[in-house]
Amino acid sequence: MPGTLRIGIDVGGTFTDLVAAESWSGRVVTRKVASTPREPHRAVVEAIAAILTDYEEPPRIELLAHSTTIATNALLGQMNLELPRVALVTTHGFRDVIEIGRQNRSALYNLFVERPRPLVARNDRLTVRERVDFQGNVLLALDESDVERLCAELRERDVAATAVCLLHSYANDAHERRVAQALSAAFPGMRVTISSEVDPQYREYERCSTTVVNAVLAPIVEGYLERLGAAVRAAGIDAPLYVMRSDGGLASQGILSRPAALIESGPASGAMAAAALGRRIGIRRLLSFDMGGTTAKAGAIVDGVAQIVGEFEAAGATHSGRAIKGSGYPVRFPFVDLAEVSAGGGTIAWLDDAGSLRVGPLSAGADPGPACYGRSEQATVADANVVLGRLNQAALLGGAFPIDAARARSAIERLASALELSLEMTAEGIVRLIDHAMAKVLRIVTVERGLDPREFGLVAFGGAGPLHACAVADELAIARIVIPQHPGLFSAHGLLGADLHTTDVLAVLRSTGKVDRSALQRWFEESEERAGAKLIEQGVQRETIAFRRQYDARYRGQGFELTIDHADSPEAIAQRFHDAHRARYGYDVRSEIVELINARLTGVGALSPRVTPSPSTEPVLEINFVEERREETRRVWVDGSFINAPVLQRTALREGERIEGPTIVEEYDCTTYVAPQWSLTADADVLVLEKTAQ
Numbered sequence: 001m002p003g004t005l006r007i008g009i010d011v012g013g014t015f016t017d018l019v020a021a022e023s024w025s026g027r028v029v030t031r032k033v034a035s036t037p038r039e040p041h042r043a044v045v046e047a048i049a050a051i052l053t054d055y056e057e058p059p060r061i062e063l064l065a066h067s068t069t070i071a072t073n074a075l076l077g078q079m080n081l082e083l084p085r086v087a088l089v090t091t092h093g094f095r096d097v098i099e100i101g102r103q104n105r106s107a108l109y110n111l112f113v114e115r116p117r118p119l120v121a122r123n124d125r126l127t128v129r130e131r132v133d134f135q136g137n138v139l140l141a142l143d144e145s146d147v148e149r150l151c152a153e154l155r156e157r158d159v160a161a162t163a164v165c166l167l168h169s170y171a172n173d174a175h176e177r178r179v180a181q182a183l184s185a186a187f188p189g190m191r192v193t194i195s196s197e198v199d200p201q202y203r204e205y206e207r208c209s210t211t212v213v214n215a216v217l218a219p220i221v222e223g224y225l226e227r228l229g230a231a232v233r234a235a236g237i238d239a240p241l242y243v244m245r246s247d248g249g250l251a252s253q254g255i256l257s258r259p260a261a262l263i264e265s266g267p268a269s270g271a272m273a274a275a276a277l278g279r280r281i282g283i284r285r286l287l288s289f290d291m292g293g294t295t296a297k298a299g300a301i302v303d304g305v306a307q308i309v310g311e312f313e314a315a316g317a318t319h320s321g322r323a324i325k326g327s328g329y330p331v332r333f334p335f336v337d338l339a340e341v342s343a344g345g346g347t348i349a350w351l352d353d354a355g356s357l358r359v360g361p362l363s364a365g366a367d368p369g370p371a372c373y374g375r376s377e378q379a380t381v382a383d384a385n386v387v388l389g390r391l392n393q394a395a396l397l398g399g400a401f402p403i404d405a406a407r408a409r410s411a412i413e414r415l416a417s418a419l420e421l422s423l424e425m426t427a428e429g430i431v432r433l434i435d436h437a438m439a440k441v442l443r444i445v446t447v448e449r450g451l452d453p454r455e456f457g458l459v460a461f462g463g464a465g466p467l468h469a470c471a472v473a474d475e476l477a478i479a480r481i482v483i484p485q486h487p488g489l490f491s492a493h494g495l496l497g498a499d500l501h502t503t504d505v506l507a508v509l510r511s512t513g514k515v516d517r518s519a520l521q522r523w524f525e526e527s528e529e530r531a532g533a534k535l536i537e538q539g540v541q542r543e544t545i546a547f548r549r550q551y552d553a554r555y556r557g558q559g560f561e562l563t564i565d566h567a568d569s570p571e572a573i574a575q576r577f578h579d580a581h582r583a584r585y586g587y588d589v590r591s592e593i594v595e596l597i598n599a600r601l602t603g604v605g606a607l608s609p610r611v612t613p614s615p616s617t618e619p620v621l622e623i624n625f626v627e628e629r630r631e632e633t634r635r636v637w638v639d640g641s642f643i644n645a646p647v648l649q650r651t652a653l654r655e656g657e658r659i660e661g662p663t664i665v666e667e668y669d670c671t672t673y674v675a676p677q678w679s680l681t682a683d684a685d686v687l688v689l690e691k692t693a694q
Contacts, residue, residue: 004062007051007239008495009044010269011035011068012292016043019492020051022059029054030489032669040070041228045235061237063607065495066228067244067269071262074220075213075315075329084160084219088120088212089150089179091167095125098208106317106327116315116329119216124157126150128166128179134202134509136171142178150179151186161191163215165208170200170507191218198258199332200505201598206311209330213314214260221259229253240539242500242607247334248272248306249501249604252538261333263314266491268336271299271306273494274459277484279304281686285456286482287442289472290491291465294363296343298441299336300451307337307449310552310563318342321441334503334602337449339441345382345464346370349430351418357426359433371411374404379415381434381464383408384427389636389645390467390664390673398668424637435468439475446476450583457482461490463670470661470675470689481678481689488669499604500540502531506599511556512570515596524549524566524601531603540605552598553577555589561597638662638676653682660692 003024010017018031031050036042044066052058074083088098099118107113128150131140154162162183169176173196180192199210229241242250246264248271267290274288278301286301298321300307312335316328321339342361346369349359359381368376371383372391385391386408393405409423416426446453453476460469466483473481484490504527508515528547535545549566551573562584564576573596578588636645643662650667653659658681661674665687674680677693 004060005051006063006065006496007048007061008065008269008492009047009067010266010489010492010495011040011044011066011070012266016040016047017489017492018047018051019486019489019496021496023062028485028493030486030492032489039227040068041224041231044228045231048232048237049235061239063242064232064237064239065242065244065250065498067265067491067495068224068262069266070224071217071221071259071265072314074217075263083119083216085124085158086120086212086215087124087126087154087157087159087162088208088215089126089128089162089164089166089183090208091131092127092129092146094167094204095122095127097204098125098212101205101209102326104326106324116327119212119329120163124159126153128175130166130175132166132168132172132175134168134171136168138172138174142175147179147182151182154183154187154190159190160219161193161215163193163195163208163211165195165204165211167204168202169194169196170202170207173197173200191215191222193218198260201332201507202509206330206332210260210332213263213329213331214258217259217262221262225253242538244269244272244495244498245333245501246312246336247308247501247503248275248336248498250495250498250607251500251502258333260314260331263331263333264312264335264338267297267338267340268306269494269498270297270461270491271301271336271338271494272498273484273490274299274461275301275304275306276494276497277459277482277686278457281482281683283457283480283482287446287453287456287458287478289438289442289458289460289465289469290462291438291460291468292344292462293346293464294342294344294365295340296438296441296462296465297338297340298438298445299338300445300449300456302451307445308334308563309337310334320437321444337445339444341437341441343381343434343437345380345385347381347434349379349381349384349412349415349433351415355418357415357419357429357433359430360437370408372403372405372408374402374407377407377411379408379411379430381430383411384430385467387412387423387427387637388431389634389642391671392666393634396671424642428637431468431471435471436475438468439472442472442476450585453478459484461487461670463488466665466670466672466687468673470673470678473689473691474675479691483670483672483687483689485685486667486669487672499544499606500535500538502534502603504531504601504603508551508596508599510596512553512574512594512596515570517570520599523599527601528603531601535603535605539607541607544606546604548602548604550600550602551596552600553594553596555581556593556595563600634664636662636664650682650687653687655682655684657682 005020007020016035033047128146130142176194180194193215195211199207244265245261248268270290271288278286284304288299290297311332313328317324321341346364347360348362370380372386457480459482460466469481552561554561562580567573574594577594582588632647633644634647635642645662647664661678663674665672681688
């Protein structure tokens with residue numbers, strides 16, 4: 001058989017999704033298999049084996065792109081992953097920086113608020129005598145006797161990794177490198193992370209936290225990727241393995257040096273898939289809306305590029321989609337800018353002490369799941385959609401997953417009786433509350449970032465996203481919705497089209513007028529050379545490599561920065577910052593001095609040849625659909641009463657066909673609800689929903 005397969009695999013908590021593109025036809029084939037949380041690599045191999053059984057002569061696999069939640073799950077204490085014991089080496093007198101942190105409190109008025117548990121026990125925080133100032137000047141040379149004592153003390157500790165974070169090492173890393181050299185020589189098998197490599201920026205606590213998180217995750221991520229690689233090779237597959245990073249770029253297994261860059265690996269792939277889809281269909285401003293069984297995530301794509309932020313609190317709490325400062329572990333790696341809320345098909349509806357209807361944040365998850373799954377009595381969002389007629393009342397997944405509609409009605413009825421409302425009005429209230437919660441996260445990534453949501457289209461995906469997309473779009477006056485092929489597998493699609501990324505950071509800490517422009521130019525050129533070599537080493541085609549120069553800038557005296565693009569003159573740089581500040585906060589101060597805190601270089605390159613999926617081919621699924629046109633109707637609750645709404649199979653829609661709502665469109669992994677005053681047009685590989693009346 002000519003050609004090869006390129007495979008993207010997204011490992012989730014419940015399902016492992018696989019999407020493969022055939023180089024000889026462009027056809028996309030898919031699989032969904034149950035995840036194996038205790039051994040997540042097993043599900044990856046099982047999904048690959050399942051896809052290969054469709055071929056008489058299995059084709060060669062040329063690429064495996066993979067996203068995983070293992071880093072996040074480890075920090076959250078899930079998946080039975082015990083965090084390894086690690087040591088921290090820092091400057092004498094600063095051993096408690098990692099625990100003192102910042103003064104901000106995650107619960108301002110809670111006198112008993114608890115800070116996140118330190119990842120390094122105090123007894124494992126060791127110090128050496130040395131001192132470097134913020135300009136890189138050595139005030140006190142590293143005491144070699146302290147280095148010898150350090151090695152002796154570590155011999156008495158069974159640590160899996162060591163983090164080294166010395167004061168102001170972003171300005172001069174000589175002492176850090178000497179300590180790392182000594183540790184590597186004394187303990188050849190121990191993983192050593194130094195802050196000047198993983199986070200060469202000022203702010204001691206954040207740099208120390210990033211270094212420690214990286215050290216803690218190193219044994220877990222390294223072990224997982226080694227087991228995955230071994231299992232793939234044992235299956236006779238010699239394809240290179242790439243992993244999705246939190247910034248939406250792929251990296252080869254060299255990511256082991258920065259495992260903290262994988263913390264948001266899973267959510268990032270969905271946003272990158274939305275960006276790629278927008279570029280392909282000619283929509284440059286999009287909002288990604290990913291609603292699954294437990295959470296809903298939103299991100300903004302501007303000019304075809306997913307928005308990126310430079311810092312994230314891992315394993316932290318959220319409130320109405322906003323991250324709560326001080327509740328997690330700060331990590332300064334680039335992350336796709338996403339807002340997340342506990343809102344999904346399994347989100348539980350309940351009554352508070354005042355007797356008011358509430359939805360979330362608790363979820364029924366996959367086990368026992370919503371009441372309609374037949375194993376629970378708890379009312380959820382999915383049950384409300386069954387009662388309203390929006391979800392199939394007999395079965396999902398092409399008939400393979402039975403639905404207990406009577407159980408769903410019974411669960412909602414208990415709430416309705418307490419509220420003294422009808423069954424349908426209660427279900428409608430549940431759906432409206434969850435829609436409102438999800439609209440909030442879309443406002444966070446638009447209005448609170450200085451963007452107007454009315455200028456954007458909405459890409460809805462995940463198992464439940466297209467079911468709620470119209471209501472969410474209505475709240476933000478968004479007039480166009482795009483539903484991709486295989487919405488429930490869309491994050492895995494994003495892996496096939498993702499580029500490889502590499503990043504570099506230089507601490508500057510100068511006002512625009514005092515920056516040494518020639519030194520900065522040399523750093524950019526040297527950084528581009530290093531980045532290009534790294535990308536080529538990972539298989540990127542030289543002609544596809546592009547670089548982006550940026551700065552983190554602020555007004556003098558401000559505590560935090562905005563990231564802006566590079567410009568050739570100090571005046572132009574300041575102008576760009578003024579414009580960015582006005583867009584974000586609604587004002588600027590042109591007379592104020594602008595400081596450059598960091599210079600950033602991002603290198604991007606594509607793996608070639610890239611396969612463009614053919615929109616005209618159908619996926620290979622576990623369940624075969626009936627593809628002929630079926631004239632079905634279902635009683636759907638609309639505007640206070642039931643009507644008979646058409647129910648169509650997506651595979652039977654004709655290209656260019658326009659259908660007015662209310663209409664239900666079903667497919668294997670998803671249901672799309674076209675609300676009243678919305679229309680649907682079937683395009684080559686997407687469904688386009690448009691608002692027909694205001």
